Amino acid sequence: MLVLFGICLQSNDLLSRRIIRRIAGEKATSDTQSHQKDPRRKAGKRSVGVLRTVSKSQLKLMEARLSELVDERARPFSDLKPSAVPERPGVYLITACVDGDEQAYYVGRTKNLRGRLYRQHLMGPLANARLKKYLIECGECIDKESAKQFIRDHCFVRWVEQEGYRERGALEGYVTAMLFPKYGIYEEH
Incomplete structure (x- = not known):
């Protein structure tokens, strides 16, 4: 068993063992070589191959980007001005402060952070603002206006x-x- 980011990975299946070995930095044994030499395999049949997993450098980059996102200053939606948000592509995290605890509420990606965060999530209709839609569907808010007010009063973005x-x-x-x-x-x- 390997603990990664507080998650326990069990080594009870082939894919999990490969992922655990990759993360642990061990050289994965070639399970495909034994499959290719399997005498039960019929001649002329093509195998699907092995799923490609991320490299250690890609994993480290993702970890660094996650840390960068979490360490970014949380900007309250109540103070959010369009000019404060870049018109650039990116990944964003919306959190809510409920009962004194900050909880991750929504993660998204966009070609234009300003358009997505300000014009859609905060000011936009339900069709474009999924968080508002989810707040209503799950009973946390009763309508579009109360969802918008909840976002203004309780939510932060990074x-x-x-x-x-x-x-x-x-x-x-x-x-x-x-x-x-x-x-x-x-x-x-």
Whole structure:
């Protein structure tokens, strides 16, 4: 068992063992080589291959970006001015202070932080402001105006700029996995 970010990883299946070895810095044994030499494998059949995992340097970069995001100054939505938010791509974290504790509420990514955070999350309609929609659907607020007021009174935002949609997507997924926000993890279809 390996403890990573306070999460216990059990080494009871092949993929978990590979991930644990990769994170621990050990050279993964070649499970694919034994599969390719398997005499039960029919000739001419193509194998799917092995899933590619992130490298140690990519993992360290994600950890550093997560630390940068969490260490960023929390800006209250009540004081948020459009000019204070860059018109740049990035990943953002919305937290709420409830009963004295700051909790991760929503993690997102965008091509334009200013447009997304100010014009959509704070000022926008429910169709564009998922956090407001979730606050209403889960009964934390009763309507759009009370959701907007909740965001103004209780929510804070942090962001890091991030170029490249693939990098933003990976960082958003990593931050979501590590902070496990209250909203924004969708039900499967």
